[in-house]
Amino acid sequence: MAFQAARTVAAALIAVGCLGASSFAGSREAGPSAAWRDLFDGTNTDAWRGWISGILPAGWHVVDGALSKDGKVEDLVTREQFGNFELELEWKIGKTGNSGVFYRGTREYEHIYWSAPEYQLLDDVNAPDGRSPLTSTAAAYGLYAAPAGVVKPFGEWNTTRILVDGTHVEHWLNGRKVVAYELGSPDWKAKVAASKFSAYPDYGLAKRGFIGIQGDHPGTLALRRIRIRELP
Numbered sequence: 324m325a326f327q328a329a330r331t332v333a334a335a336l337i338a339v340g341c342l343g344a345s346s347f348a349g350s351r352e353a354g355p356s357a358a359w360r361d362l363f364d365g366t367n368t369d370a371w372r373g374w375i376s377g378i379l380p381a382g383w384h385v386v387d388g389a390l391s392k393d394g395k396v397e398d399l400v401t402r403e404q405f406g407n408f409e410l411e412l413e414w415k416i417g418k419t420g421n422s423g424v425f426y427r428g429t430r431e432y433e434h435i436y437w438s439a440p441e442y443q444l445l446d447d448v449n450a451p452d453g454r455s456p457l458t459s460t461a462a463a464y465g466l467y468a469a470p471a472g473v474v475k476p477f478g479e480w481n482t483t484r485i486l487v488d489g490t491h492v493e494h495w496l497n498g499r500k501v502v503a504y505e506l507g508s509p510d511w512k513a514k515v516a517a518s519k520f521s522a523y524p525d526y527g528l529a530k531r532g533f534i535g536i537q538g539d540h541p542g543t544l545a546l547r548r549i550r551i552r553e554l555p
Contacts, residue, residue: 374435380397380399394541394543403533406427406530409484411549412483412547416445416446417478419477421446421452435535436464456471460481466511466518469496490505490506490508
């Protein structure tokens, strides 16, 4: 009985500890050597450049600690490339807004979205892409659908996490895992072949590449607390 009571107390302590952990705790526990670092801390934009220009493009600016745009602008990309990583950020989008986060993007094509998978950012209720689960918020754009009802309305802050670990990818939204898939799997290949990305043979195949933020759609977008940690 004493042993059972001790086990009960231990379980309760573990549960309390879990409640204090990140809402993103999930499929992968990073080792002690993994360290988060900021890609945007509310002021410094040095980690970013334009897809074409070598500096922060006109139209992107910092307002109230958020990296923001008010209309159609050049896409942003990181100066560094990343392979396996966890990325976290907060974002809010304007009415009818449409954007996305690209990962493992490369430069063999004119646009980043011809090589990089995309985590969709959207005003699901008012933007045309919100009519399909394949192109709504947190979907792997055009390939893997995300469930409805997880994203907050336009003008409110959402929290996103993207995990890319080898071929395994997870999309998280507001603390909930909403998409998981395997790059290069038979299912992935079939979906790509049936999509517009079939025209780009290298789509989604790079093991390392740029992280990008889509700017070339109208509408407002704000991002904050962008941070990353690389995985082995």
